[in-house]
Each structure stands twice: as C-alpha cells, then as structure tokens.
Amino acid sequence: MFITFEGLDFCGKSTQVKLLVEYLKKKNEKVKVFREPGGTNISEKIRSILLDKNNSEMIFETELLLFAASRSQLVNEKIIPLLAEGYYIISDRFHDSSIAYQGYGRGIDLEFVITLQNFVIKSAVPDITFFIDIPIEEVLLRKSKIKHIELDRIEISERLFYEKVREGYLILSKKEKRFIKIDGTKSIDEVYQKIIKEIEIYETKKENLV
Ligand code: TYD
DSSP: OEEEEEOSTTSSHHHHHHHHHHHHHHTTOOEEEEESSOSSHHHHHHHHHHHOTTOTTOOHHHHHHHHHHHHHHHIIIIIHHHHHTTOEEEEESOHHHIIIIIIIITOOOHHHHHHHHHHHHTTOOOSEEEEEEOOHHHHHHHHHHHHTOOGGGSOHHHHHHHHHHHHHHHHHHHHOTTEEEEETTSOHHHHHHHHHHHHHHHHHHHHHHO
C-alpha cells in the first residue's frame, strides 16, 4: 500500500508520518518511509540544490524539473521495487506537491505539470493521499513561532503564494478519489485517529474485493 501526505508547510504532516509508521511497525508490517524531495543518494543531492538558500536565482521551470528528477529516481530505485516486495510505502510529499506548488502556486502550465508527473510516477499512484489542511493564517502563525520572525515582516507575496497552493490542494481533493482532507487545526491525536480509521476502511474495502 502506498500512502502519501500533503499539505502546506507547517501543517503537521511530518508528525503524522512518524505516528503512522510507529502504528504500522507495531502491527509488524514492513514499512519504508520517504521524505520528498529525497530518499535516494541522487535525490538527496538534488534536495540540497533545491533547498539551498544561496540558489535564489533558480527559475520556476528549473525547480519543477529538479523536483521531477528527484522523484523519478525515487520511484524507480525504491518505490516501485518495494511495493512489489509488499512494503507499506509512506511518503511525506509526492507528486501532488508539484501540482500544488509549481502548478497552482508558481503558475506553471498546469496540464504540463500534470503530464510531467504522470511520466515520472508511472505505476506508483498513491492508494491514499492525506491532505492535512490548515488556513494560511495558521501557516504564518506557526512559521513565526518556529522561526521567531514577526508576522508583519512576512511579505504579502508569500501569503498570496500559500493561498494559491492551498487552493490547488482543495481542487485536487475534490477531483481525486484517493484524497482525504483532514482538518489540521484539530489536535495531533484527533488527526491521527482519523488517519488510522481511513486506512482501516480502505483495507476492509480491499479485503472485500478479493
Ligand atoms: P521541506 O523542508 O521538506 O518542507 P516540509 O517539511 O513542509 O515538507 O521542504 C520542502 C519544500 O519544497 C516545501 O516548501 C514544499 C516544496 N516542494 C515543492 O514546491 N514541490 C514539490 O514537488 C515538493 C516535493 C516540495
């Protein structure tokens, strides 16, 4: 089973990824967890280029292609072989991040971004995608707490960017059946319980089909 987590920065995905991995390991399931961009030697090198603050001259198209290159390596080197071996694969971000951030957020031609993702992920379509949704105000608040910056110093462009990314995720969650939208302003435990319940529902449905 392939499960991905999506959402705006600071939505709490990484905490939920950890909790889900612990839950599956307790059930003695074989689990591998990835964080995008990254997950292979080549992908981690691409990650450091993407997240390097000195690379401020990077244009949006380069960014899109580097995320795609990192993902392509991860899909072929790790995800597809591990799924074939019966592993649960959990990924903190996957191709929907590129659709939301580069497509909706940066405004790169959406059809092209989607076509590129399909080319990259091949058969590795997630079974479930948890979209942990938080309002922009919450993103900015959490960011100011963690990074100790004042809210009024956050540029208006950043707020607009997050609004477009969130809008993208909301559209995806209406369009894609695999998407499960969860209110990320709820407590860690409430979000976790909802995730476990949804996985159980999915597995029961699958068992009934066999
Ligand atoms: P990271 O520090 O891993 O953030 P997070 O913990 O929120 O996932 O940085 C990943 C950043 O890259 C994050 O701001 C989202 C962005 N991103 C894209 O713009 N496109 C993508 O395809 C992916 C995977 C990430």
